[in-house]
Amino acid sequence: MATDSRLSSTHSSQAQGIVEHNGDTLTLSGSWTLPYYSSLNQMVGAIHRKKANLAELNLDQLTFVDTAGAALIVKLAGAEVLLSALDASTLADEQQQLLRTVAEAMAQPRYQPTPVNPVLLFLAQAGQKVTAIAELMWILAGFIGQTLATLFYILPRPKRWRFTPFVAAVHDTGLNALPIVALLTFLVGAVVAFLGATVLSDFGASIYTVNLVAFAFLREFGVLLAAILMAGRTASSFTAQIGAMKVNEELDAIRTLGLNPVELLVVPRVLAMMLSLPVLTFVGMISGMLGGAVVCALALDIPPSQFIAIVQRDIAINHFLVGIGKAPVFAFLIAVIGCLEGFKVAGSAQSVGEHTTSSVVQSIFMVILLDSIAALFFMEMGW
Secondary structure, eight states: OHHHHHHHHHHSOOOOOOEETTTTTEEEEEESGGGGHHHHHHHHHHHHEEEEEOOOEEEEEEEOOHHHHHHHHHHHOOOHHHHHHHHHHOHHHHHHHHHHHHHHHHHHHOOOOOOOHHHHHHHHHHHHHHHHHHHHHHHHHHHHHHHHHHHHTTTOEEEEEEEHHHHHHHHHITTTTHHHHHHHHHHHHHHHHHHOOOOOOOOGGGGGGHHHHHHHIIIIHHHHHHHHHHHHIHHHHHHHHHHHHHHTTHHHHHHHTTTTTTTIIIHHHHHHHHHHHHHHHHHHHHHHHHHHHHHHHHHHHHHHHHHHHHHHHOOOOOHHHHHHHHHHHHHHHHHHHHHHHHHHHHHHHHHHHHHHHHHHHHHHHHHHHHHHHHHHHHHHHHO
16 A cells, blocks of 8 residues: 555656657657556647657656557657667666667567469468368278278177177167158159159150169169268267267277277177168168159059069169169268267367268268269179
């Protein structure tokens, strides 16, 4: 309290600072401190409005100055003029040091962003994206290798098989997904039949709508629609489950108990997906052709018996084998990507959401990419 009273008496004994303008010289006197900031700022503004030429600054009559007053002095005269005036000033060392520090700080040039060539910027961003994709593929390849190594290790050891999580995953990924897969493929089959009937009727070839629907669903649409649905439904579920376990530090507890998280969490889900997706693919094929058969019966007067006869006569079994053969590969990739993104989750709920979205996008992209590569391969092979 005594110190505060002495400071108050000191400030009250100092006269308010003033500015005297004589020609090209500004003379500062009095106390340039925070209590007088408002009136001092008005005086500085008035001098600026006069647009007077300033070449010299006289600081010898200053009695007291603080950081606020020093900033006003820099605003009034400029940092360079103030620094040159300090060299010839008789102020106390602490006052000069304060003014010099404020002037040097305010004299630092503002950051000016350098112009960037848009072409170079585009190339740099493209390079970063390619590098990120290459790193992602490298991590995915490593995780696939780890999963396969664990799988081959436990297959000849039945005591290490975990039937309960496997059956639970089959129930979740397969049985619960049957209705949505059947409904979606039925509707898509009807749409494909409508399109075929509309286009082929102009050539008098409406009967080939049957071939179009059967060929499309046996080779492509059955497995592709089922895989995309599983990528959006199951891969996100795997990521969210494992991610939540990581956030809750359950994975650390599993490792502390001496258990392998890949063996405990990944392998049962991968095997369940590889069992469920071929079944869902078969259901999708049948439902898609059923939707096409309904449209053919209603719009083209092709009865179901004739539809089945045409399919049996014109569609070879290899088309079904091509479609069903892609299902385990797609299932393995979807499950691995979903589990990998779950392990990559950081310790926050936001990270769970981000990696869940990433797993869905990556799974769908990989499914479509591999399906296009497989289509080109089978076309070249004549299969």
